[in-house]
Amino acid sequence: MSQHQDPKPTPNTSGDGWRVLSYLIGGIVVYGGIGFGLDRWLGTPFFLPVGIVLGAGLTIAMLHFRYGRS
């Protein structure tokens, strides 16, 4: 079997976009879910949208720290 020993190729980044998607979903699910729970508990109408926006914002901040500075 021929083991190709060519120099280290540039890293394949074709999956990064899909990982970013899963982060965005995760952020919105977590903080949107917390907001939803607070709304159900306290009877307020505004924690769900606040949570969704906060989650999306935090996710974007995290993506900036992770991918934006390389």
Added chain:
Amino acid sequence: MIAGVSTEFIPPGPQSFDLPPIFSGVEWFTKPVLVAALSVVVILWFFWGASRKAAIVPSKLQFAGELGYNFVRNSIARDMIGSPEHMKYVPYLCGLFFFILLNNVAATIPLIQFPTFSHIGWPYVAAVMSWVIYNAVGIRKHGVWGYFKHQTMPAGVPGWLMPLMIPIEFISNILVRPVSLSLRLFANMFAGHILLLVFVLGGEYMLLHSGSLALGGVGIITLLMALAIAGLELFVQVIQAYIFVVLTAQYIGSAIAEEH
């Protein structure tokens, strides 16, 4: 043909995927099961034939087999996992890639024309298998607590943001990944198949059963569109098999990565 609508058009829907068992009485043996079994036979034949008489000057079959194997090993496994460790995962990734690829492309092959992964159970099992593997190799490498920390503490985030980030990282790495992995494959196969059904059945109905010349013309255009969509779907089928395996490899790579 008499004027007016002779028979009611029944649009395709989720019920189009409920296929009857091939032999009455054997409930579990449906078309997707048959297609999956056939794909396993074809893959075994292909790689067995390609590696049976391996030679320095390869036969055409050996060349094709090495091309496919090298693609998974170099472009997916090595690029995503990193050089010395990737060889351990090549058999799984290679098998997974060709299994998904054949079952997706089955939706384009005449007379078969059904994507196995449009039944949600198949992508669920494939995703759970990948999920178990990347978590298991991560736990084996870092220990339970170390792996947990590794998967929930994002790199490069300032300390004061950490408590807010940990839940996102946990949900995204442990829960969203397997779901998005399976739903992406399922939805693409399901939607592609139903899109083709709409165009082909609708075109056929307008052409043959509408009884109107104008609608018949639209039916011909619709059937031509269906051909173009079939081409697009072939592309989607290949891409989805690739994406599934690339992400599996990337998850394994990030689970065993040192720095994080």
